[in-house]
Amino acid sequence: MKLPSQIAHYLYLFRIWLGATMGLLLAAISHSYAMQIEGAEILSGQMIEGGLIIARTDPSNQVTLGDNQIRIAKNGVFVIGFHRDTVAPETLAITTPNGATTKTTLSPLKRTYQVQRIDGLKSAMVSPPAAVLARIKADREAVHAARNTDTALGDFWLGFDWPAHGRISGVYGSQRILNGQPRQPHYGIDIASPIGTPVYAPADGRITLVKDLYFSGWTIVMAHGLGVNSSFLHLNKTTVKLGAFVKRGTLIGTIGATGRATGPHLDWRIDWQGRRIDPGLLVGPMPPT
Numbered sequence: 001m002k003l004p005s006q007i008a009h010y011l012y013l014f015r016i017w018l019g020a021t022m023g024l025l026l027a028a029i030s031h032s033y034a035m036q037i038e039g040a041e042i043l044s045g046q047m048i049e050g051g052l053i054i055a056r057t058d059p060s061n062q063v064t065l066g067d068n069q070i071r072i073a074k075n076g077v078f079v080i081g082f083h084r085d086t087v088a089p090e091t092l093a094i095t096t097p098n099g100a101t102t103k104t105t106l107s108p109l110k111r112t113y114q115v116q117r118i119d120g121l122k123s124a125m126v127s128p129p130a131a132v133l134a135r136i137k138a139d140r141e142a143v144h145a146a147r148n149t150d151t152a153l154g155d156f157w158l159g160f161d162w163p164a165h166g167r168i169s170g171v172y173g174s175q176r177i178l179n180g181q182p183r184q185p186h187y188g189i190d191i192a193s194p195i196g197t198p199v200y201a202p203a204d205g206r207i208t209l210v211k212d213l214y215f216s217g218w219t220i221v222m223a224h225g226l227g228v229n230s231s232f233l234h235l236n237k238t239t240v241k242l243g244a245f246v247k248r249g250t251l252i253g254t255i256g257a258t259g260r261a262t263g264p265h266l267d268w269r270i271d272w273q274g275r276r277i278d279p280g281l282l283v284g285p286m287p288p289t
């Protein structure tokens with residue numbers, strides 16, 4: 001009579017183990033895949049650090065993220081972006097014109113990032129001399145203002161194209177060690193290709209900055225609408241004018257090695273409301289060159 005009770009006990013333990021395992025598994029699956037926003041339809045994107053969710057709701061609704069109002073385009077499209085290091089979950093609320101509110105808790109998946117060591121940079125590019133600090137500050141303010149320039153919604157919500165083709169030589173989020181000294185993480189994706197390689201608009205957008213900056217050399221910032229913007233760094237030439245609205249696929253410049261660069265490459269960045277988005281999550285695989 002001992003055996004059946006032991007079997008029952010093992011079955012019981014097995015059930016607890018199975019329950020816990022399945023529970024964790026289901027939590028993981030619902031967290032990463034079955035992501036839903038109450039009151040909206042997700043068109044694309046992932047709830048992950050560096051991710052950009054593109055969703056659509058009734059344009060008469062109001063969308064807030066925490067205390068901040070989120071812009072909605074005339075067609076009901078809105079976006080939510082997640083920074084590299086997201087610390088706390090956020091609440092997304094959608095309110096209809098008659099005052100009914102639905103809420104969704106957003107807690108993006110954590111990522112692990114590479115450590116990238118770059119040596120042989122000119123010391124002035126790692127620890128800039130006092131004489132250029134004012135210029136660096138002015139550069140930062142110019143980029144900030146450019147990124148805050150709004151424009152009508154273009155076509156980015158249908159997906160981005162690669163702005164240039166080449167070898168991926170740097171990825172989003174890497175912890176940078178420059179000449180042995182820890183620096184800001186890398187927020188762009190680096191595409192290495194020879195000087196003069198064409199750079200095209202990855203989606204429609206308005207040109208909000210064309211400037212030679214200390215660290216990033218010749219730089220273009222382009223607003224895509226809804227607060228989403230692209231930056232293109234280290235260009236050799238720029239072929240667009242400030243304020244112009246360019247269509248997807250328009251030539252905007254060529255790859256160079258201006259500013260803090262060890263070789264010719266395009267550093268493509270995407271920003272939403274000061275949050276750095278991983279461009280690599282928004283495009284397909286790099287076509288073979």
Ligand SMILES: [Zn+2]
Nearest residue numbers: 170188190267
């Ligand atoms: Zn870069």
